[in-house]
Amino acid sequence: MLIQSQSTKRKNCSKAWRSACTFLRPRLKCIDGELCLITGAGGALGRLFALEFAKEGAQLVLWDCNTAANEQTAKLARELGVQVHTYTVDLSKRHSIYETATKVRAEVGEVSMLVNNAGVVAGRRLLDCPDELLERTLLVNCHALFWMTKAFLPQMKAKNHGHIVTVASALGLFSTACDYCASKFGAVGFHESLTHELRAEDLDGIKTTLVCPYIVDTGMFAGCEISLIPPLEPLYTVQQSMKAILAEQQMICIPRLMYIPFLTRAEHTLNSDKIITSLVNPPRTVKSNQLCKD
Numbered sequence: 001m002l003i004q005s006q007s008t009k010r011k012n013c014s015k016a017w018r019s020a021c022t023f024l025r026p027r028l029k030c031i032d033g034e035l036c037l038i039t040g041a042g043g044a045l046g047r048l049f050a051l052e053f054a055k056e057g058a059q060l061v062l063w064d065c066n067t068a069a070n071e072q073t074a075k076l077a078r079e080l081g082v083q084v085h086t087y088t089v090d091l092s093k094r095h096s097i098y099e100t101a102t103k104v105r106a107e108v109g110e111v112s113m114l115v116n117n118a119g120v121v122a123g124r125r126l127l128d129c130p131d132e133l134l135e136r137t138l139l140v141n142c143h144a145l146f147w148m149t150k151a152f153l154p155q156m157k158a159k160n161h162g163h164i165v166t167v168a169s170a171l172g173l174f175s176t177a178c179d180y181c182a183s184k185f186g187a188v189g190f191h192e193s194l195t196h197e198l199r200a201e202d203l204d205g206i207k208t209t210l211v212c213p214y215i216v217d218t219g220m221f222a223g224c225e226i227s228l229i230p231p232l233e234p235l236y237t238v239q240q241s242m243k244a245i246l247a248e249q250q251m252i253c254i255p256r257l258m259y260i261p262f263l264t265r266a267e268h269t270l271n272s273d274k275i276i277t278s279l280v281n282p283p284r285t286v287k288s289n290q291l292c293k294d
């Protein structure tokens with residue numbers, strides 16, 4: 001009798017919880033007809049992002065240095081009935097990014113959603129790793145975020161409409177691998193500062209989302225012996241990220257366990273949007289002749 005009444009209580013409770021969840025579930029935005037640019041679209045997660053955006057009706061601009069893989073993604077996306085434009089670009093080169101961005105604007109139009117997904121890892125210890133490989137990780141995973149945003153944010157600002165997604169990593173929140181962590185910490189810092197800058201400028205129509213996954217079973221970290229939890233399924237990772245993007249969530253850690261390193265970070269970003277106004281007008285300004293030439 002007692003058991004029965006407890007189970008009835010539990011049922012009522014879970015019913016109430018379910019309806020509360022339905023009520024609380026965030027509204028997902030419609031991106032039908034938006035122009036979405038995805039970098040690293042020939043890769044595992046990039047391809048899945050492209051297909052998920054296509055299912056939502058977005059037109060696609062796909063960037064990758066691997067032309068064949070990028071074309072394969074485009075083929076799969078076109079089968080879902082959306083328009084797709086592909087570009088071969090080396091994200092480690094600032095001029096390649098700016099030139100291709102100019103082509104996109106002229107040939108396709110204004111990008112309203114930017115998914116900075118491309119990423120690389122050197123996968124060697126600091127002293128065993130050639131400088132060029134270390135540099136490439138920083139250029140592709142971090143510097144490219146600056147150039148991509150500088151190329152496409154102005155059009156978003158003009159309309160106060162857009163969305164910039166940064167695919168970082170759980171390794172942007174705690175450290176293990178030298179070049180990769182440094183680049184992903186940079187990516188997290190970039191996302192946070194951009195978010196504050198947009199808020200400080202009252203550009204509430206431009207959203208940002210940071211994606212921080214644990215290891216995903218794409219091959220990028222194949223051979224990493226971490227027995228804590230198994231790698232994530234690529235599709236699950238992208239679908240969770242999509243939910244966060246469409247809900248205009250500022251950040252998602254996948255799985256939730258990855259919020260632990262985020263929550264234990266020492267920094268406090270409270271009030272950063274107020275502080276930013278003083279930071280963008282620094283008392284000492286670097287003169288242009290002090291800058292390194294490319």
Ligand SMILES: NC(=O)C1=CN([C@@H]2O[C@H](COP(=O)(O)OP(=O)(O)OC[C@H]3O[C@@H](n4cnc5c(N)ncnc54)[C@H](OP(=O)(O)O)[C@@H]3O)[C@@H](O)[C@H]2O)C=CC1
Pocket residue numbers: 039040041042043044045046063064065066069089090091092117118119120140167168169170212213214215216217218219220221
């Ligand atoms: N896989 C994982 O465990 C995790 C991945 N991430 C992040 O997710 C993102 C996607 O990763 P994933 O799909 O696994 O990686 P992939 O290696 O499968 O895909 C990355 C894509 O980016 C392309 N690319 C590499 N360098 C350049 C460049 N210089 N210019 C243009 N394109 C380039 C690659 O081309 P090519 O193949 O020819 O090099 C590839 O097509 C990355 O940012 C990664 O750091 C985050 C957490 C975990």
Ligand SMILES: CC1=C(/C=C/C(C)=C/C=C/C(C)=C/C=O)C(C)(C)CCC1
Pocket residue numbers: 168169170171174213214215216221226228229257258260261
């Ligand atoms: C499971 C787990 C941890 C380890 C996470 C690891 C090892 C993540 C590796 C991620 C990679 C390689 C991402 C690539 O982009 C913590 C944070 C120590 C504590 C919380 C539980």
